Amino acid sequence: MEQKSLVIGIGELLWDVFPNHKQLGGAPCNFAYHVSKLGLDSLAISAIGHDELGDEIIRKLDAVGLNYDIQKVDHITGIVQVTLTGEGIPQYEICQPVAWDFIGMKPKYSKIAKGAKAVCFGSLAQRGEVSRATIRAFVGQVPDSALKIFDINLRQEFYSKELLQESLGECNVLKINDDEIKIVARFFGLQGDDQENCEELLRRFNLKLVALTCGTEGSYLITKDETSFLETPKVKVADTVGAGDSFTAAMVVGLLTGKSLPETHQMAVNLSAFVCSHHGAMPEYNRELVF
Template identity: 45%
Template sequence: MKEQIVAGIGEILWDVFGADEQLGGAPVNFCYHANSLGCRAVAISTVADDRRGQSALDVLAKQGMSTEHITVVRQGVTGYVVAEIDDDGVASYRFPDNVAWDHLTLKPATMALAETVDAVCFGSLCQRSVHSRNVILSFLGGVRPETLKVFDVNLRQHFYSREILQNSLCLANVVKLNSDELLILGDMENIRGTDTYKLTRLVARYDLQLAVLTRGAHGSLLVSPSELSAHPGVAADTADTIGAGDAFTAATVIGLLQGNSLEEINEHANKVAAAVCSGKGAMVALPPDLKVKGG
């Protein structure tokens, strides 16, 4: 089987929990889990020339991830976010402005990489900066027509707009969102009704291959133009939920690339997300039996 190459482009940041700091950022988490599951995954982001920036590169290398497409800039500071965990293990975040990923830069080799990836995941947060938004759009413009373009909606604070969300949906052929994000997007798109109806309308309106809704402990819903799969979720002894959605996205993308049915994809992705919830932080080691066969 041909080696599958996926990329995540956007923010890299440190989740700061008091005195504890853990590396994260949705695109990087996505790549970590795609790599763990059996793909060649490439994180594309920017850090600053500071302590956190060097530590980020060190952590990625220690996790067996390539840092070839992580650039270093002098302006700003390496991204970080102040995170708080509630009694259910759910995280909330406060993001500072003008950090390194707001100045996203790509090497020529990274633009060349665009022509080789089988899938690329991008979100809305890194697009808060006009500069970084244009860089992401440039990379997306360089991928092959058959490349999966996955829009992980990932709404944070006020860092999104109708224009960003609609343009991203137009560029994507897969969208992933959670229940809160579906409410916001449904209102923005003037779509009322059940979750299934909202996803069905989004798929039709934006000519999507797949819409993915994660519902936390209540499982997930996958909707394509011709198929639907609802899953009740997998029980987990939850430490926290950080990175679970990104792991779900990674498992879904790999399943799509392998041509699996929605039922197969949904079952596997829920098991992967539950495994991540059982550990602390986003970069949890996955059980070997969850690795994709032939990956």
């Protein structure tokens, strides 16, 4: 695989533990999985522990055919306790410290970063100093011509205004939901409605695009010159775990393959609806099944 072709997801890797089962989770790996299913070369970068849960993750990643660079560190593999509301919306209890808090900056990552077409990172994996330094170093070496997606993913208390300010300064694409934009608006003193506040973030941080998802109410892709709004398709929801990650992946694939903003948006909406109708963040599918 040519490194120059890679789309990178870097950050947390974990087991989502439900009352009756567990599923592989972590936004960067979910993102990388869907990018690869949509036909582009991807790489997931994270860390696991020297334990059976970590070994099981590797077996799972191999089974779904995901390209990865997963470090083994002297901390337990990540676990998140998940409960679902009646609407299938997940609530998370995230354990710490765990392996993905200690992702190191390998020498080879500089070459991978400099040749990347896109990198996707979030706030959660930056809660620990080691992974935060690695993510910032990696993203900082990705060319400005590439897509640097900050899929904000605010969880529990694992974020701060400083972290968000730094990450917004590093990215050129922001993915955010309707709950998160309200938190960010308070941090940065934004006074408009959700869409207006996204437009202000676009201007303030000189972003190429802001994606705002609003659950069942629809979603927006916003650039300086164009805004696309689409309603959320009505599907029978199994659970919404990983739906946002699939939305981000399809959006990135659309942008990288020269699709128009409306075409890109439709891809993202279709895939996230498909994921919502299946259990888990990495359902098996082929491109033709979704599109």
